[in-house]
Amino acid sequence: MSVVSDLLERVSEIGNALLPGAATRDAPLEDLCERLASGRGEATGLALAGRVLDRLEAMDDAARVEAFAMLAERFGPNRARLEAAVEAWRAAPDDDALARAVHFSSEPRSQELVRRLNSPPGATARLVRLRAALLRALRENSRLEGLDRDFRHLFGSWFNRGFLRIQRIDWSTPAEVLEKIISYEAVHEIRGWEELRRRVAAPDRRLYAFFHPAMPGDPLIFVQVALTADIPGAIGPVLAEDRAPHPAEQARVAAFYSITNCHEGLRGVSFGAFLIKQVVEELSRELPRLRTFVTLSPIPGLRAWLAGGAPELSDEARATMAAEPPPPDALARAAAVYLAEAKSRGGPLDPVARFHLGNGAVLHRVNPEADASERGMAASWGCMVNYLYDLDAIERNHEAFAGEGAIATAPAVRRLLPRR
């Protein structure tokens, strides 16, 4: 890979040399983009793409919002082509070829622009960061949605799961990758190299990351696993500094205690259940005695839901939740209602629940005193949940969820719900 990057860098330098300085250094950004999108020679193209990326990265946020707005506006579909295609299709609405022509004629020019921006070495990672900025800008300017859709569409194609590679991260992994793991971990912070060592090099711990060939050494997502005798009900013992490791060959349970998306700029590009299944496969192969695959997950939206009135909760239940912190059994019941019944757009309100239940997992157990960390208390009064991945039921659950929004719950959870 490095050879290619290196070559690309040099090709790019040639292009830089060819680009008349005045014409590009001082040229307005829209002119550079116009030249790039209109497809000049390839060497120049590489250099132009680099310049545009440099410019966008060097801007402050306000200027970048402006630039995004310019791109959204000036690089939309070619209206004349679109109009002609629509006219042709409306004259023969049954002609499928004409309908397809509408599609190809209406491609926003920003798509080709972003494709060309992706040529220089390292551009993919830069575009991913740029989209993170675009997502921030989007909060203030909803007119950027179309541009964001272009990014999402292209990223969906580039980060096709067939191109992703799973890799176990351990103590033989290069330091530069481990360092990224430390900095990306969002769920349960890794405080330095010693803690990292415990998470990747202890015999009963595993960490799997997924990589894309265009971003070598920079993981997209990673999953942390504890091999245990029983389904864990709290995060403390899992992360404890002084715990005695469990012999991996004797483990019956693989607990996924942290799943981290590394790049905000890839939001909406789903790697989905697929990745968890790969990890399950990998573990099953190494340790054929594993029987149970389960998560130990946070409930990030619980307190916000409570603060917002928790309409799915009975008045009585809501009253018991007034104490700070609330008593454990009341907390468990409230969490069960939140996870199983609080919905938004047809799915669970809680984003982590939406992910796992959408993957076909079962809401297995609610653990009220599970995470005493500041973050855990702030989000859910320290309550956590186990989602169970039962390979035999995954498809059925997934379909019931996708079809009727049905949430699979274990008896222990159902007992916490009010009878209706």
Add this chain to the structure above:
Amino acid sequence: MSVVSDLLERVSEIGNALLPGAATRDAPLEDLCERLASGRGEATGLALAGRVLDRLEAMDDAARVEAFAMLAERFGPNRARLEAAVEAWRAAPDDDALARAVHFSSEPRSQELVRRLNSPPGATARLVRLRAALLRALRENSRLEGLDRDFRHLFGSWFNRGFLRIQRIDWSTPAEVLEKIISYEAVHEIRGWEELRRRVAAPDRRLYAFFHPAMPGDPLIFVQVALTADIPGAIGPVLAEDRAPHPAEQARVAAFYSITNCHEGLRGVSFGAFLIKQVVEELSRELPRLRTFVTLSPIPGLRAWLAGGAPELSDEARATMAAEPPPPDALARAAAVYLAEAKSRGGPLDPVARFHLGNGAVLHRVNPEADASERGMAASWGCMVNYLYDLDAIERNHEAFAGEGAIATAPAVRRLLPRR
């Protein structure tokens, strides 16, 4: 990579087990495709994709033409969605967001279908072969063009040049890759391992191939280079079994004597000048004394153009070409006219000329007695041509070509052309 493939295979097996045999083994292909496109669970999806590919591969050509026609017809854009989006846009034709919405609403469902077909391990290579079949079918059924456009569009995105890796092929390359090189070479046949050895392991020969991570070990395109003292004027001495190798460090010329596209199914997916530039960079780095980068290329369309009347030729010139074979100097003059003046859709009629001149190369020299092979005689009475890659002039030539269709010619070629 193999780990991932392996895992995918197993995930796929799980899916196979879940797929009710009757429901898929005997189900009509359109039903399978419908289920796949409508997005069932991922494990089932992998298995479904595998089944669909199996079916399409097992068909005879006639059945496959039928199947392609079914896909083109049933998996076009969703008309209701498209209609709604068009109506909305027509109501506010200046609204760029609505124009973009027309684009995303009109995506043919076949695109999502092909994306999902790409999930199982090895699927990318299978889809590339399938498109080769589609291109053959297209000759008989032009209604398949829309479907082919979907493939081309997706391949363009997947085979993004940022994902390609250049690799030098030599005698330390795995036999399974070398074997593919032998079988793919189309320009100057490689007759067995001994000849291959001469082409990759001689000190004055280089072979560079480009790979995509989803098709490891299977090159997409490769370039063969001879390091020489002077620009070669015939292919015989280049390929001669008993030639004395030229010391690489003394070479001043790198002659690209064969460029092979390995997969018919990637036709129209351009890797372009970019790849040649990478090879030039790679060679320049290894051998800084190289001064001249030039091709020794066939002229595949020369005799067909002559047979078709060669309208660009003067009557007199045409007469001198009646002899079989024609005299060398007449042949050289005719070839010069063909390459520099015979046009089709604004570019050179000859496909190889179109490629190199489009890349910014110069039509450098015509060599009338250059290729005595059967193939060479059949195509061009043994005439070959050198295209020169002058890095300083590449962009200028490319732009003049792209803009005005101008063909850069060296004085030696211009002297062969009639004065006008």
Add this chain to the structure above:
Amino acid sequence: MSVVSDLLERVSEIGNALLPGAATRDAPLEDLCERLASGRGEATGLALAGRVLDRLEAMDDAARVEAFAMLAERFGPNRARLEAAVEAWRAAPDDDALARAVHFSSEPRSQELVRRLNSPPGATARLVRLRAALLRALRENSRLEGLDRDFRHLFGSWFNRGFLRIQRIDWSTPAEVLEKIISYEAVHEIRGWEELRRRVAAPDRRLYAFFHPAMPGDPLIFVQVALTADIPGAIGPVLAEDRAPHPAEQARVAAFYSITNCHEGLRGVSFGAFLIKQVVEELSRELPRLRTFVTLSPIPGLRAWLAGGAPELSDEARATMAAEPPPPDALARAAAVYLAEAKSRGGPLDPVARFHLGNGAVLHRVNPEADASERGMAASWGCMVNYLYDLDAIERNHEAFAGEGAIATAPAVRRLLPRR
């Protein structure tokens, strides 16, 4: 590895520059060796070592015999040191430290010389070839035995089995290694790449080679395996071009049909049973259903023994062997007597029998019509033998063989032997 070699080459070049040309180019070989052994600076040492190797390689055989004789004579133990050490020890013969001192004081200077010759890149392989020449010279000059012992002693230490690496050779192996396999195979000739492919890439064939880090890409020994349903009784079907491969997972038998020592210069450096056991382990891991590990081996000394009178054979048996070729059952009986009873220095006369029986294998079956090749007929009238590796009995057999010279025979073989 290549980086190191490269560096060593440059260090060596510096040394070359420092070496006064006249002083070394024309200096007698003994002077160069003397300078090298006496330990001048390291850079000079590398260059000196290279010069000495160059000289020895450039000589014709006669000159080299002279050179070896010079080395044997002039680079023996330091007599004065030895004498002093012996005197000291004889004065106190019970003092172990003094006995050890005799050992270290008597080291032939040729050992240090050869150690220093081993410094330049690629020297190990050159020394291995040089020893092959020494072994040839030894036939004519038995005074070279001491020098050969130095080589054997040092090689025994350098080629310590802890440093050897097993590697499966298959169709993904670099061509330069495969080419060596073709040229080294001595037992059943490999006629070109197509035959090699059948031997390494067929699903029911395996080839394992052992490498040393100082000779990368150059195997020391390799073992060819056929996976079969039954113990093979002839080589023809194993090597047949058109045979249908046996599904590897169904195989119960792994038949070692060729074991090749690649370097004559490593004669006497035993890699022994150890390597076969590694191959057995490797196969057992990949294919747990394998039950039987057996060879299909030539009997290289059978006809020579017959020609020499075959004293272990009864007169009657000898008479039946007069026909050319002899009848199969007589041949089988004679082969059984040869393998089980013809001895030399306490072990089997036949070298292949000595190897396998010494490893603890059992003489399992004699196959009279097993190898119709010219070589097979010339050596043993086409008779071959199976040696069985029964992991449970290997140690017992090995010890009985080492202790009492006992040869383990299967009933089928015992039935062929005369009752005594």
Add this chain to the structure above:
Amino acid sequence: MSVVSDLLERVSEIGNALLPGAATRDAPLEDLCERLASGRGEATGLALAGRVLDRLEAMDDAARVEAFAMLAERFGPNRARLEAAVEAWRAAPDDDALARAVHFSSEPRSQELVRRLNSPPGATARLVRLRAALLRALRENSRLEGLDRDFRHLFGSWFNRGFLRIQRIDWSTPAEVLEKIISYEAVHEIRGWEELRRRVAAPDRRLYAFFHPAMPGDPLIFVQVALTADIPGAIGPVLAEDRAPHPAEQARVAAFYSITNCHEGLRGVSFGAFLIKQVVEELSRELPRLRTFVTLSPIPGLRAWLAGGAPELSDEARATMAAEPPPPDALARAAAVYLAEAKSRGGPLDPVARFHLGNGAVLHRVNPEADASERGMAASWGCMVNYLYDLDAIERNHEAFAGEGAIATAPAVRRLLPRR
């Protein structure tokens, strides 16, 4: 490598199963060693070797001294064989072959024992640690010297420099190797990962390590380099946390500020000047503008020499050194005398000086206020020295040093020495 280790482990397990528990678990160590040295079957041998190593490692120091003494005593040369060989040689003292026979007949049996102990996976590293224990034991029992000589002799052969591999250590190195670097660094302690990062990943720092194939991931020796504009005169600025990195391409000086031997058990096995030359080559290749290769070295024995009376110093000079700390210029003069004139066994008294001057370096400059660390003050009142590696003079210096004990000094050092 890991495949081999893995296989060896399994072969070893088979051997374990074959070893009758009672016969080995309770057997005296000498019996196990006797069985191993006498050469039973190979599988058993691997298991026996493992048992012997386990036993030796589990012992406390006193028991291990006993065990070493037993080995030294019982596994000396075979006296009868030695006697016979000596007699034969004395009868014909001019017969070189007989002198050689004395050598081979007197090999201590402990050598073969240690060779066989080296068979199991990981044994080489275990033997290296064992020799470190032997060196400690040697301080109390000089009769172990012979045994230590066996180890040193075998290690000298196994760790032949042709088998060593140089590798640059940087931020892409596996964490498990970096961790070893942190723990081994003896010269200037590395306090955690952040400091390591500065030493290996800063653009003007390099760290090169040497590895042996039988101890993968465990460096034998490593060298730390600072790329600077001028020859550094103090260690503080080199290690400063907040220094601004010097652009590597502009550096003219490569300063070797730390050279660490990682394994006490390899003491006396010289890797010598050779390794420094390799690093010089590596650096020259990467950065052709480097002009000066120099060390910044401690003077570990300076204060001990002063405390011991510093006989080479004039009375006057000695008097000026009474202050604690002494004034810088007096310290510099005393250090110059110590390094250039204090001798032991014909070489410099200071071990670091002996190493570099023996390699052919020049005593270039004495830096009195160079190392304010506790260790630096304790060893040499913070004084450090630069040894210069001038490639053109290295051989000459080395020979003058080896021949006449001459120490090459730069004018700046000579000016510090008293005129005589």
